[in-house]
Amino acid sequence: MAKNEVPKGEPFDLEKLQTLFEMMEKHGLTEVNLKRGEETWKLRRGPQETISMVPATHAVPQAVPQPVAAAPAAPAPAPQEATPAADSGPAIKSPTVGTFYSSPSPDDPPFVSVGSKVSADTIVCIVEAMKVFNQIPAELNGTISEVLVKDGEAVEFGQPLFRISQG
Known part of the structure; x- marks a missing residue:
């Protein structure tokens, strides 16, 4: 079997994919294109991140579907007067696109809540x-x-x- 050939049906290694996401973030990359056998992956990150997987066997000849940025679901709300809590202190920001979970499982308490003291390595x-x-x-x-x-x-x-209050 040639070096670039991949047995059909074998997925990409998710640990390697996670490492790739981390490297993209660490080095500020916004797009990566991968091709392995007949499978092509295009990864993009940024304000309107999209991840598309287009198997070559299902692609339309001479036309590969490209990710399309979705329109915002609703118009931005009118600016309101800022509350003190909204502007006080730095924020912990999401390092990736995904679904937020406040606890390890639905039956467990949240990692943190308002009033919880945290250090740099505390999982939130x-x-x-x-x-x-x-x-x-x-x-x-x-x-x-x-x-x-x-x-x-x-x-x-x-x-x-x-939002974090320091001090």
């Missing part, structure tokens, strides 16, 4: 992306002053998840 939540559950550390020392997203809510790259 999980963001699930492509069946990979990423534990998110606080990366800051302080006290959780606000939880900005709801359990099970979709989050974007760089979206604030928690």
Whole structure:
């Protein structure tokens, strides 16, 4: 079997894919294209991240579908006067697109809540992306002053998840 040939039906290694996501983030890459055998993956990250998998066997000749940015679901709300809690302290932001989970499982208590003291290595939540559950550390020392997203809510790259008061 040639070096670039892959047996049909074998998926990409998810651990290697997770490592690729981490490397993209670490090095500021916004797009990666992979081709292995007949399978092509295009990974993009940023404000409107998309991940598309287009198997070559299902592609339309001379036309490969490209990801299309989705229109916002609703117009942005009119600016309101800022509340003190909304502007006080730095935020813990999502390092990836995915689904926010406040606890390790539905039956467990949340990792943190308003008033919880955290250090840089405290796990504050999980963001699930492509069946990979990423534990998110606080990366800051302080006290959780606000939880900005709801359990099970979709989050974007760089979206604030928690507000921290330091001191």
